Amino acid sequence: MRARNKKDGADFGLSFLDCICCGFGAIVLLFVITMGSANQMIQSLRDRLQQVVQQRISQIEELEAQESQIAQRAMVAEEKLNEAQSREEKLRSLMDRMSLQISKLEAGKEAKMVELEDEKSEIASMQTELEVEMILPDINLPVGLPVESNYIAFVFDTSGSMRDSGTDQLHGAAIEKIQNVLDSYPEIKGVQFLDADGRYMLRGTPGIWLPDDPATRRGALQVLASYPQFSNSNPVPGIFRAIRSLYQPDNEEMRMAVFVFGDEFTGKAEPVLARLEQINPRKDDGNRHVSINAVGFPTVLRYPLMGAHTGMKFANLMREVAYKHDGAFIAVRNQR
Template sequence: MIKRRPIEVFSLSFLDCLCCGFGAILLLFILSIGSGEAGVKSEVDVPTLRTMREQLAMLEADIANKASILEAALNSEVTSEERERILSLIQEMESQLADLQQEYDSRKANLSTAQQETAEANRLLQSFEHENLPPIGLPADTTHVAFVIDTSGSMRNQLTKQLHYGVIEQIRELLDSLPEVRSIQFLDTSGNYMIGRRGIWLPDTPGLRQQALQSILSYPILSVSDPEPGVRNAIRELSPRIEANDKMSLYVIGDDFQGSTQSFLIKLDRLNPRSSSTGKRPVSISAIGFPTLISPFQLGAPQGNTRFANIMREIAEAHDGVLILKPRI
């Protein structure tokens, strides 16, 4: 017996036919809209749409106009405030300008007066006869000059190992400022004679002076940073070899003092006593200090440049000399 399949009423084919029929009915309905008087009429016609479009355009124009008016009003308010601020700044600047102009006129008048006074002073100076005098305080009548020079490492150029050229220039400048000098001599602070024989003065001629300064520049011996041996030998060995009418000056050149301060002062007072008749000492002792430290000649410093300056100030004051502290070496 043949077994048959059951029949399904709502199959896929039935659904296809149903959808096709429904689509055809829907298509006919759409095609029938607006075809003749029987069609469905639209609720909003074309004139109404045109009217609405015109009203919308007018409304947009009105809004734009009001927006521009509002923006102009805001800009006008800001501009007014800005204008007031600028006017205030202008008034303030005009006031400052007036003050500056007044100050300028005052200074210009003072400058004119100062220029007139300067011109008058120059005229008076040119009318006076003057001589080429040595610096104030130096013994201008000195005939014999001895130098005691510190040749230690701190007084030398670290690259060339020679004495700083500023030392040579200071000696040259000092000798040029003393017109009466006839004899010179040079010792280091250890008491060694740098040029010539012991206890012998050298004639101060241009050629010998230049040769002596060149020899000092390349002097190879390192001396102690204590001028006492050099000062002692210079006074003991050179002072007796000058005439009664001649005058000797001793210049100590250095940057440091490592000896005994009180002992040095007492020994110098014995070596170079004052005359009971004239009240003057046989040798005037001066000093020239060079700055070789970062903070030279600082008050209260226990050693270095300041210690040299302190002791040599007392010696120069007690022995009719001067103390010169150089700003640079």
């Protein structure tokens, strides 16, 4: 038997070691190849996951935006609902007030009808008393007028009821009565003319007395006949202005009178009487500074349903004013 060679044993060991190393290297190589493929798969999965996450985030943002819009719409709808409820409450309240007002108006209508019937009865009962012709004695002095006046201011109602419907000029009867009053005072120191609203009827003469002479009287009557300005049916402003602007307290010789020509009064008598007490008080001798007279025309008393109550108010007011302020009230029965 041949002895074993040590060199051969060494070669065999090295070869086995080479095989083992090669196999291990192959395994490592396979592992490396496998890991690279797995990394690609992982990266691909990661990318897909990121896309899915981004999509979900986008969807969530869209849902949040929609939720915000829905919440805003809900708030707007709630505000509109509240406004509608508020309007409904206001409308109900308004309807209740209107129903109450309607009830009051109906009750007032009934009261007015009763009052109208009472006024008709009053007009009928007082018609004879008002129909008093302005009687002029031989000297053309209206009964009861203060003869001592030396300054006279005329206040005219120039509203439509005091005018001729065909010409829009003052009624001829009114001009005639004005002429009668002027003729009753042949010698006075001053004269002036105002309409019911307090406007001076002759241009350029506000606040001053006109010298009384035949030319002034003729010119004034011509102006009055064709006076174009329509006044309200309320002579009170004209009376107040005549007293305030024309009366001269320092003129000891002045004995001023106001003559009112009209047919209607639309206000209340009590404030007028109270104001006249302030601006036209009594002097130490008991007389008023200014006497106030009135001539009433029956232009509206003929029509009880249209304006007779304003005619009655004028007559009642001016009789009271004339009585308290040293004057006279004359009611004209016929008006041509």
